[in-house]
Amino acid sequence: MIGWLLDALPLSYPDAVVVVGTAVVGFVAGALGPLAVLRQRSMFGDAMSHGTLAGVAVAFLVTGAKVPEVLLLGAAVSAALAAFAMIALERTGRLRPDAAIGVVLSVSLTLGIVLLTHIGASGNSQQAGLNGYLLGQAAGLVERDIVLALALGAVALTVVLVGFRLLRSATFDPGFTSVAGVPSWAVDAVATGLLALAVVLGVRTVGAILMVALLVAPVVAARQLTKRLSTLVPLSGALGAACGAVGGVVSGRAELPAGPVIVLLATVVAVLSVTFAPRRGIVAKARRRRARVAG
Amino acid sequence: MTTSTDSRTAAQPPSALSLREVSASYGGRTVLDGVSVEIPAATLCAVVGPNGAGKSTMVKAALGLVPSVRGHVELLGEPLRRVRRRVAYVPQQDSxxxxxxxxxxxxVEMGRYPHRGWLRRLTRHDDELVAAAMDQVGVADLAEHPIDELSGGQRQRVFLARALAQGADLVILDEPFTAVDARTESALLEVLTTLCQNGRSVIAVHHDLRAVLDRFDHAVLLAGTVLAEGAPGDVLTPEHLERAYGMTPLVLNR
Incomplete structure (x- = not known):
């Protein structure tokens, strides 16, 4: 299906698969990241991503095989459960949002690690590589993973494109959209669903622990470079794709886990942007302030 | 003067906002307890009261923004779902x-979305209304500025322009004059007064009792329940304020 693309790249076939796969994941994460960052829901996304681990493990225990689609489905279900648990804890009014996130994040990570350890000790020869979901692994990607990521990513990006005006309005001023007739729970549900999708797609390559950084860092970098959300979303996606692609290849060559490499790259990009962005960067702002004082 | 019934009999056009026995609670705490008001149309109305009196909650309850509300709410004589396009909301800046x-x-373009829907492009007519609204509140030259680089006063002008572009019959503003310079406050009040003269209704949560006495037509004094409603001079009496604030704010000791 995408063989022509893989052949067209001036890379060996395995490298081409990794580059395209991690680029797709990076693009989707970068483009959907604003739904977490601009809604001040980054840690919410982090807890969902930690939640995927238990789902991956349960899906493997139930089916006994490492079918990527099944594991992804498990990840999606448990990410949704984590989101639901956080919202329920908040709504009952017993816990503040940060406490609800903290509880769900640590409990679901613990559960995931216990289950993975149990699977690792079971001697099932199928299980090799499941640990990759912790810190991410780009080397194991196959063409089928890319097709799946492209399909789900296309669905998510279509939702963002079609609902752009509504998502922008609701994120900026939720009261306005609510009065206009769109209840905020509906927007929350869509945004949370899209975030869950980005997390689930990324968790295989970047890993459950670090996935949130790929949602956040490209947005932070892109935010410095534009004043419009319609520019920020594709720009953040492009930065995410670039970090994903480069990080994926480097980690493969250097035999390092993909997650940390990709995340370090994205962080460097974000720091550079925050420091040196033309208008909003720290340096530019300091220079303007000095000019004002001098003038 | 605390009754609302006598104003209702005289009013020909439906009230701007009518609340009957409205109660609301946040996290188990009752913030509004049986609030009934009848705010006449085409007036500049202020909602005043001490901190925690439920002023914001009252306007949010009227706009369906509070989850658990009991009681009866009508805007422009209709339930909210039938007048969404005709009601504009300017939220507190920190929300x-x-x-x-x-x-x-x-x-400002957001003001046209209730008319155009979330998917369709804005028309040239929409663009003209947006431009006219920005002109009217003096922010036409700021059109391309990012909102987070504007001053508090400029930002509030932009949000009022959004309400104007919407062409709403009822504009509800939650603390519109916090972090706003005196010149902007006066200019915005001017625009709001003109709206009311043209038959539109404006309800604003406000802190400045002096300004309410001088420039508003109608006032609701709130402290969990309605302590008084009517002409500002009748509402902001020393006795009422004593009950609401536990003291008479100095600014009113004339």
Whole structure:
């Protein structure tokens, strides 16, 4: 299906698969990241991503095989459960949002690690590589993973494109959209669903622990470079794709886990942007302030 | 003067806002307890009261923004779902996302979305209304500025322009004059007064009792329940304020 693309790249076939796969994941994460960052829901996304681990493990225990689609489905279900648990804890009014996130994040990570350890000790020869979901692994990607990521990513990006005006309005001023007739729970549900999708797609390559950084860092970098959300979303996606692609290849060559490499790259990009962005960067702002004082 | 029934009999056009026995609670705490008001149309109305009196909750309850509300609410004589396009809301500044990538004109354009829907392009007519609204509140030259680089006063002008572009018959503002310079406050009040003269209704949560006495037509004094409603001079009496604030604010000791 995408063989022509893989052949067209001036890379060996395995490298081409990794580059395209991690680029797709990076693009989707970068483009959907604003739904977490601009809604001040980054840690919410982090807890969902930690939640995927238990789902991956349960899906493997139930089916006994490492079918990527099944594991992804498990990840999606448990990410949704984590989101639901956080919202329920908040709504009952017993816990503040940060406490609800903290509880769900640590409990679901613990559960995931216990289950993975149990699977690792079971001697099932199928299980090799499941640990990759912790810190991410780009080397194991196959063409089928890319097709799946492209399909789900296309669905998510279509939702963002079609609902752009509504998502922008609701994120900026939720009261306005609510009065206009769109209840905020509906927007929350869509945004949370899209975030869950980005997390689930990324968790295989970047890993459950670090996935949130790929949602956040490209947005932070892109935010410095534009004043419009319609520019920020594709720009953040492009930065995410670039970090994903480069990080994926480097980690493969250097035999390092993909997650940390990709995340370090994205962080460097974000720091550079925050420091040196033309208008909003720290340096530019300091220079303007000095000019004002001098003038 | 605390009754609302006598004003209702005389009013020909439906009230701007009618609340009957409205109660609301947040996290188990009752914030509004049996609030009934009848705010006449085409007036500049202020909602005043001490901190925690439920002023914000009252306007949010009227707009369906509070989850658990009991009682009966009518805006412009209709339930909210039938007048959504005709009601504009200017929220408190801190309930709007800070550091959001959006330009001033994009904020004002939001005022046209209730008419155009979330999917369709804005028409040339919409663009003209947006431009006229920005002109009217003096922010036409800020159109392409990012909202997070504007001053508090400029930002509030932009949000009022959004309400104007919407062409709403009822504009509800939650603390519109916090972090706003005196010149902007006066200019915005001027615009709001003109709206009311043209038959539109304005309800604003406000802190400045002096300004309410001088420039508003109608006032609701709130402290969990309605302590008084009517002409500002009848509402902001020393006795009422004593009950609401536990003291008479100095500014009114004339």
């Amino acid at each position: 709007v996302a800070q550091d959001f990538p959006i330009t001033a004109i994009q904020v």
